[in-house]
Amino acid sequence: MTKLTDLTVAGALDGLAKGSFSAKELTQAHLDAMVAARHLNAYITETPEKALRMAEASDQRRRAGKAGAMEGIPLAIKDLFCTEGVLTTAGSHILHGFKPTYESTVTTNLWKAGAVMLGKANLDEFAMGSSNMTSYHGHVANPWKRKGDNAVLVPGGSSGGSAASVAARIAMAATGTDTGGSIRQPAAFCGIVGIKPTYGRCSRWGIVAFASSLDQAGPMTRSVEDAAIMLGAMAGHDPKDSTSVDIPVPDFRAGLTDDIRGMKIGIPKEYRVDGMSPEIEKLWARGAEWLKSAGAIPVEISLPHTKYALPTYYIIAPAEASSNLARYDGVRFGLRVPADTLDEMYELTRAAGFGAEVKRRILIGTYVLSAGYYDAYYLRAQRLRSLIARDFTEAFKQVDVILTPATPTAAFAEGENSDDPVAMYLNDVFTVTVNLAGLPGISVPAALSAEGLPLGLQLIGKAFDEATLLRAGQVLEKAANFTARPS
Amino acid sequence: MSLDRKTVAHIATLARIKLKEEELDAYAKELDGILHWVEQLNAVDVSGVEPMSGVGRFALPKRKDEVTDGNCRDRILANAPEPAAGFFSVPKVVE
Numbered sequence A: 001m002t003k004l005t006d007l008t009v010a011g012a013l014d015g016l017a018k019g020s021f022s023a024k025e026l027t028q029a030h031l032d033a034m035v036a037a038r039h040l041n042a043y044i045t046e047t048p049e050k051a052l053r054m055a056e057a058s059d060q061r062r063r064a065g066k067a068g069a070m071e072g073i074p075l076a077i078k079d080l081f082c083t084e085g086v087l088t089t090a091g092s093h094i095l096h097g098f099k100p101t102y103e104s105t106v107t108t109n110l111w112k113a114g115a116v117m118l119g120k121a122n123l124d125e126f127a128m129g130s131s132n133m134t135s136y137h138g139h140v141a142n143p144w145k146r147k148g149d150n151a152v153l154v155p156g157g158s159s160g161g162s163a164a165s166v167a168a169r170i171a172m173a174a175t176g177t178d179t180g181g182s183i184r185q186p187a188a189f190c191g192i193v194g195i196k197p198t199y200g201r202c203s204r205w206g207i208v209a210f211a212s213s214l215d216q217a218g219p220m221t222r223s224v225e226d227a228a229i230m231l232g233a234m235a236g237h238d239p240k241d242s243t244s245v246d247i248p249v250p251d252f253r254a255g256l257t258d259d260i261r262g263m264k265i266g267i268p269k270e271y272r273v274d275g276m277s278p279e280i281e282k283l284w285a286r287g288a289e290w291l292k293s294a295g296a297i298p299v300e301i302s303l304p305h306t307k308y309a310l311p312t313y314y315i316i317a318p319a320e321a322s323s324n325l326a327r328y329d330g331v332r333f334g335l336r337v338p339a340d341t342l343d344e345m346y347e348l349t350r351a352a353g354f355g356a357e358v359k360r361r362i363l364i365g366t367y368v369l370s371a372g373y374y375d376a377y378y379l380r381a382q383r384l385r386s387l388i389a390r391d392f393t394e395a396f397k398q399v400d401v402i403l404t405p406a407t408p409t410a411a412f413a414e415g416e417n418s419d420d421p422v423a424m425y426l427n428d429v430f431t432v433t434v435n436l437a438g439l440p441g442i443s444v445p446a447a448l449s450a451e452g453l454p455l456g457l458q459l460i461g462k463a464f465d466e467a468t469l470l471r472a473g474q475v476l477e478k479a480a481n482f483t484a485r486p487s
Numbered sequence B: 001m002s003l004d005r006k007t008v009a010h011i012a013t014l015a016r017i018k019l020k021e022e023e024l025d026a027y028a029k030e031l032d033g034i035l036h037w038v039e040q041l042n043a044v045d046v047s048g049v050e051p052m053s054g055v056g057r058f059a060l061p062k063r064k065d066e067v068t069d070g071n072c073r074d075r076i077l078a079n080a081p082e083p084a085a086g087f088f089s090v091p092k093v094v095e
Helices: A009-018 A023-036 A048-063 A105-112 A160-167 A184-190 A224-234 A278-293 A306-327 A342-353 A356-369 A374-395 A421-428 A432-437 A466-480 B005-014 B021-043 B073-077
Strands: A043-046 A074-078 A116-121 A173-178 A193-196 A216-221 A264-268 A297-301 A401-405 A441-448 A454-461
Touching (some): A023 A043, A023 A116, A048 A116, A074 A160, A105 A173, A105 A224, A160 A173, A160 A184, A160 A216, A173 A184, A173 A193, A173 A224, A184 A441, A184 A454, A193 A224, A224 A466, A264 A278, A278 A401, A278 A441, A306 A356, A306 A421, A306 A432, A306 B021, A356 B021, A374 B021, A421 B021
Parallel strands (some): A264 A297
Antiparallel strands (some): A193 A216, A193 A441, A401 A454
């Protein structure tokens, strides 16, 4: 019999429905695995008692014939989602001891659907990073290693703990958030599926804000079908987030028909970037062949402003972050460093509470918004953002989805890429465009590198057309037949 | 343009983050590197292009102007580092 921790969400729902095992047994198996894999540092806070209580309640609901769409499924929750009464850190020291008195809308939706919380997953501080090395609560180790090499690799970021926990089978699935690639890049590095939905598909209420016009929550899973199930449970209109859109959430799982005949797949020529590994370039071509074999039609397209997306992002995201993070002042929650004057208390608290990358971004954001520089940097970046979004609008007149690599390289080792902030930012080269345009994107594991590490492909969809994106994603997944797992 | 220590110190004051003297040079170098990198945006002609501040596919809905919350002082203060007599407390600001 398959180990309970090896099941997919779909497989576990099936087993629970048949009574092959209980939610409590399923949760206990994950809690045991979680303890055995503590060396990964994937969780900041483990919540075993809460998990078992939730699992017991789930079993009761199932017996009463009231099973939800995620009934009994044990999840890791990125520690950026506020969870009532449970420590919520955002990976930062400045939220020291913070236990929200409310629950985020997305997690509320998941609990209503019957899911169980195993704990809070590690992340880059305030979701700022591509390696999970900026967390105040320590680095997360990628469960994957290069062949014949014991070096610890990063899981990617910022949803690094979420990705590592799903890959290592210490969570059946996890929530992530994605501001510039923070779901898709770690999913690719850890060999799992991650989808960033359209901006407005999931409520941002109760998620610690990084860059409000870019942030979006999404599922991280071991199959496209699982992503479809979980996204359906997370999504929906929420009056508490005015940017969450009031349109129906389709049955994403029912839309997985395998039929992509006649679907037009855009291949953007500008995504052939310097420094991309030849393996990834080859995989990208193979991905187009797979979709073509299933009846889709690859079409070369142009997204001419692609090369400006990263610098545009690294003005807009820090600008919004500097504004959002002004709330950490030592007065209302979290850390406080005592001082004689109010200003000094602010300055000392923020100096002690924020890590280096967060400070760097607040300073850049403050600079580009400051008098005399606003027009030259921030306003110009907003105009570039219009051009980047317009590129996609034009492209989607010709094609249904766009195929790109998920990342320019496979997972790197700790210490590589970290000396130069700009080198680290290049990780997001294929993913940030999607956030700037507010579109959905999915990363699907597609192959192993020569070094034995997972590589992902990304599909980008039209706004609110996650159904097509998931359908094409599942065709890719089946063709790639990615069955490898970390040892 | 290049960023000097004095400018970094000014930004840090605006952002209310205390930086040590020895940190100023390191941040000046890093921030300067980032700013030089983003200056490639100057190569694009953006005249006549509207700035995009959000995705904004739909008009933001308005709700009724009514009280939806309240009477939860203790919950609001629950995470305050130094609450006092039902209030947030700060160092003395008025002599």
